[in-house]
Amino acid sequence: MDRLAGEGSRTWVRSLGITLIVIFAVLVWGVGSGRWTGWSQAGAPALPELHPISLVLSPASPVDKGVALLARAKIVNTGSSPAPRFSVEFFYRLKSDPTRPWVSFPDGKGLVLLSQGLSPRDQAITVEGTLDTSKAEIEPGNYEIRVLVDSTNQISEEDETNNELIVGVSIRPSRLNKPDLIPIALTFDPPSPIEINRGTTVTVTVRNGGPLSASAFDVQYLFCKLSAPHGACSPDQLIEFARETFSEGLQPGEERSGQKIDFPNTRDPSIAQLEPGTYLIQVRVDPPSKE
Numbered sequence: 001m002d003r004l005a006g007e008g009s010r011t012w013v014r015s016l017g018i019t020l021i022v023i024f025a026v027l028v029w030g031v032g033s034g035r036w037t038g039w040s041q042a043g044a045p046a047l048p049e050l051h052p053i054s055l056v057l058s059p060a061s062p063v064d065k066g067v068a069l070l071a072r073a074k075i076v077n078t079g080s081s082p083a084p085r086f087s088v089e090f091f092y093r094l095k096s097d098p099t100r101p102w103v104s105f106p107d108g109k110g111l112v113l114l115s116q117g118l119s120p121r122d123q124a125i126t127v128e129g130t131l132d133t134s135k136a137e138i139e140p141g142n143y144e145i146r147v148l149v150d151s152t153n154q155i156s157e158e159d160e161t162n163n164e165l166i167v168g169v170s171i172r173p174s175r176l177n178k179p180d181l182i183p184i185a186l187t188f189d190p191p192s193p194i195e196i197n198r199g200t201t202v203t204v205t206v207r208n209g210g211p212l213s214a215s216a217f218d219v220q221y222l223f224c225k226l227s228a229p230h231g232a233c234s235p236d237q238l239i240e241f242a243r244e245t246f247s248e249g250l251q252p253g254e255e256r257s258g259q260k261i262d263f264p265n266t267r268d269p270s271i272a273q274l275e276p277g278t279y280l281i282q283v284r285v286d287p288p289s290k291e
Contacts, residue, residue, distance in 0.1 A: 049079030049158040050086065050149045053124060055165040057145060062170040065140055069131040069169065071105075073147040074124045075114075079158050082119040088112045089151035090129030095142040095168060102146055105131045111151075133171055140173050180210030181217060181285045184255060188281075196276050202263050204283045206246065207255035215249045220287040221261055223271075226278045233280055241265045 057063075058070045071090050077083055090110035091102035104110045110129040118125060131138070131145070149163045157163075185205035194200045202221060208214050221242040224233035242261045250256060263281065266272045 045156075046081040047079050047156055047158045048077050048081045048083035048118070048120070050075060050077050050083055050118065050155060051159070051162040052147050052149055052165045055145070055147050055167050057167060057169055061168065062172045063133060065138070065171050065174045066134045069133055069145075071110075071129045071131065071145055071147065072126060073128075073165065074126050075118065075149055076124045077118045077120050077122065079120055082117055083150075083155050083157075084117040085113070085115050086117065086150045086155050087152050088114065088127045089148050090131070091146040091148065092131060092138075092143050093146075095144050105129050106135055106137075107132065138171065140171050142168065142170050145169055175210065177212060178210050179208050179212050179214035179250070179252070181214055181250065182207050182209050183219075183283050183285050185257075186281065186283060189260065196274065199266070200263055201260035202242075202281055202283075203257055203260050204244075204285075205255055205257045206250065206285055208250035208252055211252055213249060213251050214286075216245060216247045217249065217286040219244045219246065219258055220284040221263075222282045222284070223263065223279050225275070226280055229278045238282060239271065241268065241271055 052073045052075055054074045056072050058072065059067065063069055073088065073090075075088060089112070090105050092105065093100050093102050109132070112127045112129065114125070114127070127147075129147075144166050145168075146164055146166045150157070183204050184207045187203050187205075188194075188200045189203070190198075190200055192200075204219055204221075206219065220240055221244070222238040222240050224237040224239060226233065241263060242265055244258050244261065246256065246258065264271050264274050
């Protein structure tokens with residue numbers, strides 16, 4: 001399902017096709033310098049080895065602006081010496097600008113002080129930071145979230161290059177206190193394949209998944225001929241063949257099917273007769289105005 005943005009409205013698109021959603025995390029190893037060193041009985045340094053083993057965001061990406069984003073990291077010490085008091089800090093920055101410095105989570109909600117330290121005999125400990133995405137400086141976009149262990153560089157470690165993890169998150173415009181119109185079904189009668197001289201009817205079912213009522217809105221029907229059965233169409237190849245108005249709107253959680261729309265549209269001479277082939281039918285809920 002693709003989404004198109006229109007002025008003052010939200011447009012959802014449903015097509016006969018498959019959308020692949022890829023979720024990925026980026027793992028980056030960091031560099032730090034230590035300050036605390038222990039020594040074994042034989043005189044060789046016995047050093048702690050602090051590093052994060054996981055970084056998880058809740059809720060998962062994408063996140064609506066205004067939502068509190070919880071970053072949770074697990075920290076272990078796999079070295080040969082306990083680590084005394086140290087700090088863990090969470091940062092963010094725009095992914096599109098890697099030259100921009102990392103910014104700690106606002107209001108001190110990204111800094112965690114572990115006064116008890118961490119011994120190699122201890123289990124992994126979990127630390128948390130909260131990013132308030134309602135802050136004006138956090139605009140919708142793609143961000144990186146970073147956790148840095150021993151953020152003040154107080155501990156000498158066996159390996160100073162593995163103290164951080166980074167994951168990506170997408171922050172989208174808030175959908176709070178708005179209707180959310182989604183096409184949930186597209187049916188044909190008769191179903192494909194159809195006889196070229198007979199045609200078919202297309203019916204869309206729309207649901208309001210938002211917390212507020214939606215006033216009257218339009219549904220736009222488009223088509224294009226595919227060059228291959230599993231091909232695709234560019235936006236400029238899509239041709240509108242009908243437009244329907246849901247004049248009563250939809251209440252929160254309500255869903256309703258529209259009218260049966262003829263395809264091809266016999267009242268439009270330019271598309272009344274179509275060549276045999278494979279066609280893609282697409283609907284857009286609450287599309288931009290023609291004006």
